Amino acid sequence: MANLLEMHNITKKFGDVVALNNISISLEMGEILSLCGENGSGKSTLMKVLCGIYPHGDFQGEITFAGEKLVAKNIKDTESKGISIIHQELTLVKQMSVLENMFLGNEITQFGITNDNEMYLRCQTLLEQVQLNVDPHTKVAELGLGQQQLVEIAKALNKQVRLLILDEPTASLTEKETAILLNLIKDLKAHNIACIYISHKLNEVKAISDKICVIRDGEHIGTHLATDLSEDNIITMMVGREITSLYPVEPHEIGEEILRVENLNAWHTTNTHIKRVDNAHFALHKGEILGVAGLVGSGRTEMAQCLFGSYLGKYQGDIYLENQKVEIKNCTQAIERHIVMVPEDRKKHGIVPIMSVGKNITLAALPQFCFGKKVINEPLEETIINQSIAKLKVKTASVDLAIGRLSGGNQQKAILAKCLLLNPKILILDEPTRGIDVGAKYEIYKLINQLAQQGIAIIVISSELPEVLGISDRVLVMHQGKIKADLINDNLTQEQVMEAALKETL
Structure with a gap:
């Protein structure tokens, strides 16, 4: 059987930094491929190349989809071919209805006028397909995260998706919502829709995948049948070393x-x-x-x-x-x-995304770095920032980089560094x-x-x-x-x- 997707020798650089180095992957129709790797390993970059977020010419290598060379200038080009991505941070407009989100930019019209009745019936059919029992006129803001995830999938199905990419889809879902989502993905497979599944939850990866591909530091480490890999094997491939126990036990006195x-x-x-x-x-x-x-x-x-x-x-x-x-x-x-707290929603309550990594770390403890009450002792602040980054092993190209550009794990380490400065x-x-x-x-x-x-x-x-x-x-x-x-x-x-x-x- 010919492959639905083939990505050959993909290389992507940001300046002198090589984010992807000569990576090749392939996928058959109806196949589920899980993409595993540490935060910052290159998974999201590879998917942005595939989806046209990084357009043709912005990377080296070649992509073939459904037997044709894929030359995409933007994400709309790849969506028209049947490639849809659902990001970890959902892109739904919360104050609009499910129906409005479903057809946003893709309205059904007749003589230049939207055909509301046909869109309503089509929306109902799609919601039934993803087993979501809500009225199409329901505001997205009234739905739980699991329900919103299903709306995103229904929206992708509305675009005649042939390859669905799911990036950390269950990170904020309950066990029940996760079970519904995984069963839906298996149902899509039965209808010959292929899926690239990105997750750190290795039990899900093992349960749902046909093949597992591991990327580390922008390099393709290996692709194997899911049945041939244990969770420990996957972890060793991801981190480049064997972790004998995920939970280190160190004696501490209570x-x-x-x-x-x-x-x-x-x-x-x-x-x-x-x-x-x-x-x-x-x-x-x-x-x-x-x-x-x-x-x-x-x-x-x-x-x-x-x-x-x-x-x-x-x-x-x-x-x-x-x-x-x-x-x-x-x-x-x-x-x-x-008393200091690291919040559940780090993006909403833990960081200021557009501020630098360094400024986020010292933000809550600024009085410690001031002459009097108003003037910041910048050399002292810089020293503390560098010490905190080294201590917590925060991976960042620069202390001046916007923290929103770091991986989730490194954002969390920076938040912990901020908290520790408060003693x-x-x-x-x-x-x-x-x-x-x-x-x-x-x-x-x-x-x-x-x-x-x-x-x-x-x-x-x-x-x-x-x-x-x-x-x-x-x-x-x-x-x-x-x-x-x-x-x-x-x-x-x-x-x-x-x-x-x-x-x-x-």
Whole structure:
């Protein structure tokens, strides 16, 4: 069978930096190829070449699609051929309806007038195809992330897609939403639609792929049948070294109590009859890594936001720091008490994307680098920036590069560097490795252990149970705003955690 896609000897440079070096991949009709590699390995660059975001002539090499040489000037050219990409950051217009998004720039018209009835019926058919039961006139902003992802796929199907590229499609989805999406991809395969799947979740990669291609530092490391590779094999190919355990275990001493929370309640930001945190109570000790597990919507993030003073709704409770009762009504008060938080949504709440890497790192700690209150000691600031980048191993071409141009893992390391400049006694990490490759995850886990060794108390919130169990000394289990269990992590299993979350009483 002739290949649907062939990319031959693709080389792409940015100035003197070689982002892709002589990479070749191929794909048959109805085949699922997973593209794996660390952040910054070149996966997204390769897909931008394929989709015409980097136009023909901006790279070396040749692309053949459906037996014809592909010469694309822009993404519209590749879409017309049947190539669609769904980015990790969805491109839907939130204040427009599902129907309006579906046909945006691709309206069905008759005599120069949009045919609203035909578009509505076509939209309904496409939504049924992706098993999404919503009215076409529903605003996208009213849908969950999983539903929005399905709208993006329906939009691609509307363009007669033959090759669908999915970039980290499940990074922000629940397990149920992920299962629906993976089943849909298998259904598309059955209809001869090919797929390139980019994900750091290797269990998904193994479950869904026909072939797996690994890229490292812009080089093609290898392409193999999925059945021939274990997750450990993939990790070794990705990072260039064998990681014997993804969760490094380093001894750290757990000291005296540093934080005690009693009767913490938080109400929904608009519907004040609903509690997002319901009478939570727990303690945290110096040098302890406390994991917080629970299903999405269990109240984990809201509880953390109350401790950091960033929850937007009403909340109240008793918080004791080193046995002294304190009030924390805003982030400034939390930071003054050496409580620091890495937020769940790093792009929205963790960085200023257009500012430089260096300025992002020092932004929250500027008073430390000032003469008086107004003049920044720039040589001192530059020294601290360079030290922080070296300490956290942030990969950046320059400290002056806009942080939004870094990979997700390096953005997260820069946020951690910023937090450490605030000298935290308590560090709250909300989904610290979401959308990050295994190599960067390993480095962040090592850092968490090192900080615990220094006596910093750490709260880790994660939707990935293996992560919670892999790095925590103790686990709080939350469900519907309540802390259902407080468990010592002595060979704790996922089944025990889920049973604790779903049982009726504590």
